[in-house]
Amino acid sequence: MSGDLVNLLADLKEGEVMGLVKQRLDAGEEPIKILEDSRKGMEIVGQRFADGEYFLPELVYSGELLKQVTEMVKPHLTGSATRTKRLGKVVIGTVAGDIHDIGLNIVDFMLDVNGFEVYNLGVDVPVEAFVAKMKETGAPVLGLSGFLTPAFDAMKETVEALEKAGLRDKMKIMIGGGQMDDEVKKYARADAYGKDAMAAVSLAKQWIGAS
Amino acid sequence: MEKQWAELTPDEKREERFKRWLSPRGVTFSSPEAEKAYKERVTRLIRALKVQEPDRVPCILPASNFPAYYAGTDLRTVMYDYDELKRAWLKFLHEIGDQDTFFGPVMVPPGRALEAVDYKLYKWPGHGLAGNTTTYQCVEGEYMKADEYDDLIKDPSNFWLRIYLPRVFGAFEPLRNIPPFTTIEEIAIMSFVPYGLPDVQAAFEALLKAGRESLKWAAVVGEVSQEALELGFPGIMSGLAKAPFDTLGDTLRGTQGIMMDMFQRPAKLQEAMERITPLTIDSALSSIGPSSAPIIMMPLHKGADGFMSEKQYETFYWPTLKKVVMSLVNEGIVPILFAEGSYNRRLDIIKELPKASVAWYFDQTDMARAKEVLGGKACLIGNVPTSLIMTGTPQQVKEHCRKLIEVCGPGGGYVLAGGANIDEGNPDNLRAMMEAAKEYGVYK
The missing domain is CATH 1.10.1240.10 (Methionine synthase domain)
Incomplete structure (x- = not known):
């Protein structure tokens, strides 16, 4: 049954x-x-x-x-629920100045069902909030989402802030959503662009060393 | 004797509308050269829209809020300062050089009017978004509840006025309590009483204030468009319309809501879309002025690849969209269907529209495949990547345009354009697009 x-x-x-x-x-x-x-x-x-x-x-x-x-x-439910073993932590969020979350939530869903522990910071996330969360969780993967063109600069600024905080080399950063592509990846100095939620999952697996 | 409008065939209506667009009433061109250039530009666009070969590939510059930043100001400022709005758009018009069509600042809404009615559906710079944000954005939400389908279907106007609008305009909250207008019959005995209540009066005051502000704004927008016309630059968009699925999915039920409805109440969803369809058509038709471009822009959202399966698209999205499109076509209008995201998996469905009836403006769709499926059937518009225009060099942009023209240009029916619009970046990247159209887009 x-x-x-x-x-x-x-x-x-x-x-x-x-x-x-x-x-x-x-x-x-x-x-x-x-x-x-x-x-x-x-x-x-x-x-x-x-x-x-x-x-x-x-x-x-x-x-x-x-x-x-x-x-x-x-x-x-009685007692504490046993937690299923998770593959690793991934922080995701839509960058500052952008309030779109349809794509973000698909990525959240797909990372979750594929066994990752997802910290979803929501939309219009200030640079400092990403830095703080990466520090707090020590997550090896960060996913930046954006739909519109203001996200180009916001992604760049987020990556720069992580560099400044000395965290950049401890993580891999993937970007995706709306008008994002490899050009924007280069512009923002991220590690990869993923064209859909499946790409986010395979990037996270590749970087976290699970398959 | 001339035939009455109603007796004309769709083709005859369209030809008549094209003729009026070519010789607009109420425009005194600044010079004979400007008039000649205007007619050449409109002819070029018309031939492309009819899937014919013009003298060369026309080009639409993807500059939505770009003029604000080009002129050293920003969206936040021009939403509130109409002198700055006018200065920025005219500066762009005069300095960017030759262009086939000009977008006035009609998509920059008047901030104070939105504030007067406490608009909640959008956030804009300085109002929910950081002051330096270059766009305004829709706040997704469930502005219509799942159990309100019957209200909408029974009487859309009443649903809008008393249920939907009070949710998206804070100032309209008191309108929940006014009776439907259709209760006003015979001698008005109690009919006006609600309008004497202080909170209802405040709601109408807010509406009047938004109206006064919008009129000031509209005058400025009109001046800019008029100046562009007189200098010989035609407008291309006279109004907007949406797919009924998007009307419900974007700002009524929300993405989450409408997707649940596809499973939990599909019949109601269909009925509501059918109910909205004639309203969409009427609204679009009424936005076409006597000698404006007979073109309605239709931004398409939730039917894109990935948002739903082909079967769901054919069941939920396409039927009412097609009704709207064909009703406009039958009135001699050319709908430009702006497919945001990608439409690679829709090409074999949308190809059923009659030959040369619509134009497809693609954002990220594979243009080679689009040309293969729709070439000769529909005008194609697009799609230099927005990221390239914003971050690339003029040479890279021009090269990308050359390749697009090679793929989409043969046989006509192609307009070079961006994938989406840009707000900031190098103006030379826009000039590079025009250069490419002139250099590589000439039909011999």
Whole structure:
């Protein structure tokens, strides 16, 4: 039965997913197992997105289903939840002067389902906030997102601030979104440009040394 | 006897509109040379839009807020200081040199009007964004709740006035409490009472203030456009329209909301888009002036590659967009469909539109493939990368233009343009685009 939840979630069967979760909770099953199955289901969603079978609507919908499952399960959780082992830390955010986050959230989703510990700083992130977070987490990878042209300079300034803080050589920086490309990567002196969320995942894997 | 407008075929209507664009009423050209140049430029654009060979490839310079920065000021300033707005755009007009079309400052909104109504849908420099930001940006949100589809479908005007507008304009909050206008019937007994309430009066005061401010702004924008016309530079965009999916997805339900709706309430979503479609068409048609360019720009957002599958595009995005497009085409308008992001996976769907009816303005789409699929069928516009225009050298820009012209130019139906617009950068990169059009874009 546990396999059912994985596939029902991956297939985005809302009614059946919620029905099954309720049934399993009523049967007194350990809530943590339900959450583990949900994570496996989400991994399949991420895989289907990477394969071009799913698109943004499916990611959004699956995220909503996961939220509903978590809300149902939460009251039944006792003790501390065991954390699944994560591959490594990645800090991401949309640079200062830019308030777009659709792409940012896709990258967040894909890094997460691929096993990374993601610190998402949100939009219009000041240079100092990136520096502070990189210091605090010691994350080896930073992802800068931007949609519009003001992001060109904001990315450049963010990279420069990290250089100034003496952190630059401890990390790899990837950029992506809207009008970003290899030209902007050169301009901002980042390490790589990724054209989509799958590129972000493979860059992070490459840099963090997992495959 | 001349045929009445309604009796004309779409082609005849378009020819008539093109004729008016070529000989605009109310324009006294500054010189015979300016008039000649104007007619040459408009003819060049018309031939490209009709997928024919003009004398050479026309070029649209991708300079949205660029004139502000070129003139040493910034977006924040020109949103509030209309003298500076005018100075900047005229300086750009006079100094940038030859260009095939000129964009007036119509996309720079009057800051004080937005403040008067406490506009929440956008952030702009000094108002939610750092003062030196070069663009204004939309604040994504759920401005229409999932359970409000029926309100919108039943009576869009009432939904807009009393539910949507109070959410995006803080000053309109009291309008929630006025009755729908359709309740005003027969002798007005109670009808005006709500308008006597102090908070409702304050809402209307705010609206009046925004109106007064906008009028001042519009006069200045008009002066700039008029001067450009008199000097022989035609405008190319008379109005904007959106795909009904984007209307709902951008500023009503939000990206998150509309994508949930595709699964949870697809029938309501379809019904709402159908309801919005005729409103979009009417709004676009009413923005075309008697002798302005018969062109409606349609920025397309959430149907781009990656945002949805081909099947979802064909189910949710394309049908109502096509209705809007074809209604405009049938009125003799040329829609320029500006596909933001990339549209590589849409080419085989969008190719079904009638020959030479629309122009496709591509941002990051592969132009060689676009030419292969749409060449001879639709005018193609684009797409020098924005990053190159902002950070590259004039030589690099010119070289990129040469390659684009080689790919897209043959047979006509091509306009050289940027992928998106730039706000800052080297003005010589814009001049390099014009040079490239003249040097490599001549049809023999």
